[in-house]
Amino acid sequence: MDIPYQPDAMLVNKARSPSKYQDGYGMSYSEKEALKKLPEASGWPKLSGTREYDHMELIYYIDGLFIDIPRIPNYWITARLNTAFKGHASIWDTEIKEIHGRRNWHGRRVK
Template sequence: MGQELLKEVPKLKEWPHFSGEGEYDHTEFIRGIDIIKEDFALPDRLVTETLNNLFTRSAHRWYIKLRQAHENQIWTWWKTQIIQKLANDAWRFKFETAFESA
């Protein structure tokens, strides 16, 4: 990755953050990371090293526990874990209801 392109990567405060609390949409969080990764051709390692700073509150506690248990993993693995953890029946129902009423 060239130094010039690396300088253009958004600062951490501009990346999506995720707490996993309240009115959340984990798909928007994942999509935001995917867009940055794709737009700046970021390697998986850079993305996964950033996750510690992107998760907050209860999501950060969940991340730390999973990170300790599974060590270094690729971004695709983390996306799967996020979806498995957060795409529960209540979230799906709420999402589908909102979609149908739009």
């Protein structure tokens, strides 16, 4: 018997049982260990945008996180960036989101 094509049903039934390497939320054990090592975003250097090289401390800090915590996903960092913005940088971040919305900028570089 042929099963009819049902795209909506296929999307709903995507959930799989966790493997022995994952917890019930689909996060691998190595990711859970990396998440435990990631410092709270409140302790990150702040970016105010008032000094000329204000951003460099934050960039070096994030680079250090990638070195200290192997295999850390980029989205764990980008999701916490807005907590590091203070003052002018926070206003800039808010205005950019109002103008452009929440876009995926991947692959939009001009060559």
